[in-house]
Amino acid sequence: MGKKKILIVEDEQKIARFLQLELEYEGYEVEIASNGRDGFEKGKSPSVDLIILDLMLPALSGIEVCRRLRQTSNVPIIMLTAKDDISDKVTGLDIGADDYMTKPFAVEELLARIRVLLKRNNSRNKPEDILNIGDLTLSKSNYKVEYKGENIELTKKEFQLLEYLMRNKNIVLSREKILDKVWGYDFYGDTNIIDVYIRYIRSKIDQKYNINLIETVRGVGYIIRE
Ligand code: CA
Numbered sequence: 001m002g003k004k005k006i007l008i009v010e011d012e013q014k015i016a017r018f019l020q021l022e023l024e025y026e027g028y029e030v031e032i033a034s035n036g037r038d039g040f041e042k043g044k045s046p047s048v049d050l051i052i053l054d055l056m057l058p059a060l061s062g063i064e065v066c067r068r069l070r071q072t073s074n075v076p077i078i079m080l081t082a083k084d085d086i087s088d089k090v091t092g093l094d095i096g097a098d099d100y101m102t103k104p105f106a107v108e109e110l111l112a113r114i115r116v117l118l119k120r121n122n123s124r125n126k127p128e129d130i131l132n133i134g135d136l137t138l139s140k141s142n143y144k145v146e147y148k149g150e151n152i153e154l155t156k157k158e159f160q161l162l163e164y165l166m167r168n169k170n171i172v173l174s175r176e177k178i179l180d181k182v183w184g185y186d187f188y189g190d191t192n193i194i195d196v197y198i199r200y201i202r203s204k205i206d207q208k209y210n211i212n213l214i215e216t217v218r219g220v221g222y223i224i225r226e
Helices: 013-025 036-043 062-069 086-094 107-123 156-167 175-186 192-204
Strands: 005-009 029-033 050-054 077-081 099-102 130-133 136-139 144-147 150-152 214-217 221-224
Touching: 005 013, 005 036, 013 029, 013 107, 029 036, 036 050, 036 062, 050 062, 050 107, 062 077, 062 086, 077 086, 077 107, 086 099, 099 107, 130 156, 136 156, 156 175, 156 192, 156 221, 175 192, 175 221, 192 214, 192 221
Parallel strands: 005 029, 005 050, 050 077, 077 099
Antiparallel strands: 130 136, 136 144, 144 150, 214 221
16 A cells, blocks of 8 residues: 555645645655645545645635535545634534644644544445446445446535445335435425436436436336346
8 A cells, every 4th residue: 555645735835844744754645735726626636545624725715625525525634723713613524524623733633633534534445335236336435436437426415315326226215215314404305306316317327328227216216226
């Protein structure tokens, strides 16, 4: 296994440089982005294993970077907050950051948290995290879906819906059940939303590759058959 790659998104050069030296000393490969937009672009790369994300950034705020990355990626994110701002932390954790550190912080503590997150992410790489239906592969730990090795870009919800259908292959799933399991408590509308998302997935998979992956069970819901 090669070096783990850590992306530092931080506009304060002194801090970024200091972190880079510390992390490289610990054996990590380091990349730096000095504004939010650059951070988002670099953070999308599957080669990044963990992101240290400052919240106060030019071009795109750290919160926004995190929100956008979480649409397609579950890469571990540690936020850096300049002050002890509770609302920033809550927002950050709500939108999917894994941890936060308040500046100034002890670098040993940051290193410890990085180790924990990388280890946690590693242990997710178990065989049951990979689902297969025919030529379609879904890898939960990498947030990746591939058809014959070709990457398919799905939003977070599309991914979750597809994962649920694949995990329950050969079972007819009612709209109500899908709504409950995939959308859960944070949903207020009706079950039509599922049809909308099924259409999105079909346009990205069924239609694109000319296969019949998701079947409609009239009046009930949907099924993926092996
Ligand atoms: Ca900053």
